[in-house]
Amino acid sequence: xxxxxxxxxxxITSRGxxxxxxxxxxxxxxxxxxxxxxxxxxxxxxxxxxxxxxxxVKIELGTPYPDSPADGVLTCSSEFIPLASSEFERGPPxxxxxxxxxxxDRAIRESKCIDMSKLCIKPEEVIWMIYIDMDVxxxxxxxxxxxxxxxxAALASAKMPKLIVEGDKHSTxxxxxxxxxxxxxxxxxITLAKVGNSIIVDPNLAEWKAIAARLTVGTKxxxxxxxxxxxxxxxxxxxxxxxxxxMIDLGVEKGEEIRAKIKQAVGK
Amino acid sequence: MGGHTDEKLIFNGKRLDGRRFDEVRPMKAEIGQLKxxxxxxxFKFGDTWAIAGVHGPRKVFPRRExxxxxxxxxxxxxxxxxxxxxxxRPGPNRRSTEISMVTxxxxxxxxxTEEFPKTAIDADIxxxxxxxxxxCAGINAAAIALADAGVPMRDLVSSCSAGVINGQIVxxxxxxxxxxxELDMPIAYYHGKKEITLIQMDGIAAPERVxxxxxLAIKGCEQVYEVxxxxxxxxxxxxxxxx
Amino acid sequence: xxxxxxxxxxxxxxxxxEPLGKGRAGHGxxxxxxxxxxxxxxxxxxxxxxxxxxxxxxxxxxxxxxxxIGRVTEIIFQKWIVDVNSPYEATLPLSEGVEGFVxxxxxxxxxxxxxxxxxxxxxxxxxxxxxxxxTMRNRKCxxxxxxxxxxxxxxxxxxIIGKGGSMVEMIxxxxxTQIVVGQNGVVWLRGENEDLAAEVVMTIEERSHIHGLxxxxxxxxxxAVGKPYVPxxxxxxxxxxYVSGDKPVSxxxxxxxxxxxSQPSESSDAEKxxxxxxxxxxxxxxxxx
Numbered sequence: 130x131x132x133x134x135x136x137x138x139x140x141i142t143s144r145g146x147x148x149x150x151x152x153x154x155x156x157x158x159x160x161x162x163x164x165x166x167x168x169x170x171x172x173x174x175x176x177x178x179x180x181x182x183x184x185x186v187k188i189e190l191g192t193p194y195p196d197s198p199a200d201g202v203l204t205c206s207s208e209f210i211p212l213a214s215s216e217f218e219r220g221p222p223x224x225x226x227x228x229x230x231x232x233x234d235r236a237i238r239e240s241k242c243i244d245m246s247k248l249c250i251k252p253e254e255v256i257w258m259i260y261i262d263m264d265v266x267x268x269x270x271x272x273x274x275x276x277x278x279x280x281x282a283a284l285a286s287a288k289m290p291k292l293i294v295e296g297d298k299h300s301t302x303x304x305x306x307x308x309x310x311x312x313x314x315x316x317x318x319i320t321l322a323k324v325g326n327s328i329i330v331d332p333n334l335a336e337w338k339a340i341a342a343r344l345t346v347g348t349k350x351x352x353x354x355x356x357x358x359x360x361x362x363x364x365x366x367x368x369x370x371x372x373x374x375x376m377i378d379l380g381v382e383k384g385e386e387i388r389a390k391i392k393q394a395v396g397k
Numbered sequence: 398m399g400g401h402t403d404e405k406l407i408f409n410g411k412r413l414d415g416r417r418f419d420e421v422r423p424m425k426a427e428i429g430q431l432k433x434x435x436x437x438x439x440f441k442f443g444d445t446w447a448i449a450g451v452h453g454p455r456k457v458f459p460r461r462e463x464x465x466x467x468x469x470x471x472x473x474x475x476x477x478x479x480x481x482x483x484x485x486r487p488g489p490n491r492r493s494t495e496i497s498m499v500t501x502x503x504x505x506x507x508x509x510t511e512e513f514p515k516t517a518i519d520a521d522i523x524x525x526x527x528x529x530x531x532x533c534a535g536i537n538a539a540a541i542a543l544a545d546a547g548v549p550m551r552d553l554v555s556s557c558s559a560g561v562i563n564g565q566i567v568x569x570x571x572x573x574x575x576x577x578x579e580l581d582m583p584i585a586y587y588h589g590k591k592e593i594t595l596i597q598m599d600g601i602a603a604p605e606r607v608x609x610x611x612x613l614a615i616k617g618c619e620q621v622y623e624v625x626x627x628x629x630x631x632x633x634x635x636x637x638x639x640x
Numbered sequence: 641x642x643x644x645x646x647x648x649x650x651x652x653x654x655x656x657x658e659p660l661g662k663g664r665a666g667h668g669x670x671x672x673x674x675x676x677x678x679x680x681x682x683x684x685x686x687x688x689x690x691x692x693x694x695x696x697x698x699x700x701x702x703x704x705x706x707x708x709i710g711r712v713t714e715i716i717f718q719k720w721i722v723d724v725n726s727p728y729e730a731t732l733p734l735s736e737g738v739e740g741f742v743x744x745x746x747x748x749x750x751x752x753x754x755x756x757x758x759x760x761x762x763x764x765x766x767x768x769x770x771x772x773x774x775t776m777r778n779r780k781c782x783x784x785x786x787x788x789x790x791x792x793x794x795x796x797x798x799x800i801i802g803k804g805g806s807m808v809e810m811i812x813x814x815x816x817t818q819i820v821v822g823q824n825g826v827v828w829l830r831g832e833n834e835d836l837a838a839e840v841v842m843t844i845e846e847r848s849h850i851h852g853l854x855x856x857x858x859x860x861x862x863x864a865v866g867k868p869y870v871p872x873x874x875x876x877x878x879x880x881x882y883v884s885g886d887k888p889v890s891x892x893x894x895x896x897x898x899x900x901x902s903q904p905s906e907s908s909d910a911e912k913x914x915x916x917x918x919x920x921x922x923x924x925x926x927x928x929x
Contacts, residue, residue: 222491224494224498227491227495241601355604357598357601357602357603357604358600360582360596360598361499361597361598362595365505366506366594367587367593367594369592370615373593374608374611377608
């Protein structure tokens with residue numbers, strides 16, 4: 130596959146145009162589909178342009194961490210499967226895969242959209258473990274944002290398995306679901322990218338490769354207004370303070386747009 | 398983060414260790430201690446202690462990682478098993494992989510990599526004692542180690558954290574403040590071009606507050622910069638010698 | 641006393657990123673928005689609006705014309721691979737290593753240069769992809785047998801050599817050793833008092849940025865040997881000027897007349913010469929104001 134030269138893309142973008150004709154602040158079409166995987170307790174498939182990610186949520190019983198005996202546990206992980214792109218290699222998770230899991234984890238965890246104490250069944254002994262697994266099926270750039278939408282949509286539509294308590298024994302019946310996973314907010318991650326001299330939103334794959342620097346801004350809605358709950362800078366170059374401030378503002382603005390889409394898909 | 402925010406961390410307008418809100422812990426930096434490395438550096442924030450060793454530019458193994466027109470920078474962050482309160486298991490984990498990656502990206506913008514095509518510059522960071530802001534200390538140590546190794550650079554990179562404890566914005570989050578505080582934001586700063594080369598944030602804050610935190614963190618980085626520069630000069634201070 | 645408050649025009653200690661003034665940047669410095677900054681921890685010199693910095697550390701970057709000391713690490717087809725203390729591999733092709741026709745069906749290349757042999761050789765060319773080609777044609781190139789090798793920071797080689805070779809001459813004379821200094825920071829010593837010579841070289845390495853070092857070294861040698869240093873009259877060899885952006889003009893270019901006729905052999909020239917004679921191609925004082 131012959132690709133467009135990143136330098137050329139930087140130049141074009143600096144002059145005010147995007148190679149696919151979009152405005153700087155325009156997202157590609159987002160489609161969110163939930164509850165498509167019966168075996169999972171929650172699932173969502175997100176298409177962002179040609180980027181496609183499926184997130185699955187499994188809720189199981191487990192033991193708490195020693196330093197938080199009355200809290201449930203949340204784990205995020207991602208797989209960059211070779212079928213998604215000729216550039217994904219087989220083998221242990223790459224740096225990018227690790228980054229993706231960590232950024233999505235951060236947005237969800239730091240937003241406190243799930244009250245971990247509500248996931249405690251018996252302190253020090255039995256808690257609910259929430260596993261979020263994201264499978265990248267197609268990489269056309271901006272995997273981080275797409276993965277976050279998928280993970281959050283999967284969580285927001287997830288249902289708790291039926292809990293069976295027999296004396297001291299706890300078990301679950303995964304074929305029956307009772308009640309939804311309690312979520313108090315919808316966190317969203319927006320990645321702002323500096324390509325050439327311009328700041329754009331939702332880079333496609335070609336733009337992603339031309340990124341000089343990027344900032345992923347996680348936000349959540351509260352009764353007190355929009356709050357930031359996470360930030361991660363990427364890319365090999367630096368950013369001026371004014372650029373960071375602009376990216377924060379854009380992250381807040383776009384976060385609202387995407388949040389509305391998730392809420393619509395989940396039916397909240 | 399995700400601390401229990403009801404824990405009191407401020408007493409009479411001062412922090413647990415007596416610092417003002419905008420005060421950085423006592424810092425200490427030096428270069429050249431590791432004799433088998435091409436360059437080395439050590440940086441402390443209070444009792445957080447990081448050392449870094451730099452090798453290179455040198456030949457790249459495996460060869461397929463080499464770039465034809467520039468040097469590559471590889472950074473590895475590791476916590477010594479004895480560095481934390483409870484012994485931590487040795488070996489890389491996702492956290493250390495992520496920190497290694499953001500460390501590399503924080504340092505890359507200042508290196509003249511084009512001067513050494515097809516080589517690797519390797520920076521290994523070891524946290525000897527962890528009292529919060531370990532990744533900041535690691536970046537600070539690696540930056541001076543790179544200068545010590547004679548790698549051509551545009552400037553040093555300086556890293557410091559800002560945070561929120563008991564609702565109050567503070568500079569250089571330490572130990573208890575990290576685990577029990579509400580927000581932690583390490584950044585790295587390249588003074589020469591006034592650019593930020595690392596930002597990570599865990600915690601909840603309104604956008605305007607985040608911008609305040611950034612400005613405060615930059616001030617902290619400028620203080621770190623002074624300490625780093627001193628360390629570079631100190632190695633070559635000429636004292637009157639009597640033979 | 642800090643070494644960084646000297647007036648412009650003299651060498652002063654600078655650190656990475658330190659502003660040097662307005663103007664143009666030479667070696668070791670770079671320009672940004674009309675100002676010049678240092679790329680290294682090193683010694684800065686400014687002349688009018690032109691600034692350079694001599695780094696106090698760093699790896700060796702091979703340059704055409706440098707005389708370097710290397711060790712043969714591999715023998716492939718018609719060439720030897722030589723480690724010259726640099727991130728880039730150096731090759732000595734058969735045609736540059738051996739005079740005359742060599743019948744490859746019969747010849748054993750190790751007879752000329754074997755694995756582990758130490759040679760003093762010249763860098764003939766450095767390609768854009770940083771392939772380094774060596775040559776043994778210059779009459780000063782030869783195998784170095786016995787003795788010991790030290791590695792110093794390449795940037796400190798000029799200090800070890802001294803102005804017009806004065807420093808290395810002094811060490812040779814006082815310690816009775818042969819010394820060859822490669823531009824790549826590899827130093828070869830052989831003689832009665834290798835230990836003392838090695839110690840002196842390492843001392844210069846550590847204190848290369850200090851003024852008055854020559855006198856300190858002189859004192860050190862006189863004390864150790866127990867007699868004063870009386871410099872022999874040395875045939876004045878012109879030192880070369882450092883021209884920013886160019887490589888140092890190699891003096892021995894003048895020596896390249898006809899092809900050498902002597903075969904590289906088991907007994908090197910060094911053994912036949914008197915200990916203490918000036919040996920290195922690198923007798924170049926690379927900075928001259």
